[in-house]
Amino acid sequence: MDGTRRADIKPGSEVMVELSEHKRSGRLTGGRVKEILTSSPNHPHGIKVMLETGQVGRIKQIR
Template sequence: MDGKRRSDIKPGLHVNIVLKEDQRTGNLTEGYVQDILTKSPTHPHGIKVRLETGEVGRVQEILEED
């Protein structure tokens, strides 16, 4: 899944995100979702989340589901 629907994302989910500073390069950061920051049900660039490490970015892909 690509992370564009809020309903697909839950705290603890293993994801790849793109950080704001990496949007041009497309570098992905792997981690686990702590908080979901996007309020709308969908977003064309990915749902914004905070990882357990404190990094904030938009979900590009979901790596595993519980």
């Protein structure tokens, strides 16, 4: 799954995100979802989430 559908993501899901500060670099960070920040059912660039570490980014892969 690519992380563009909100229904595929739950708090606690293991994901790979592109952090806001690394936008367009392609650098991914792994973590667990603490909170889903995107309110729409899908987003073409990935659902925005907050990881348990407090980092914010868009999901690129669901592990």
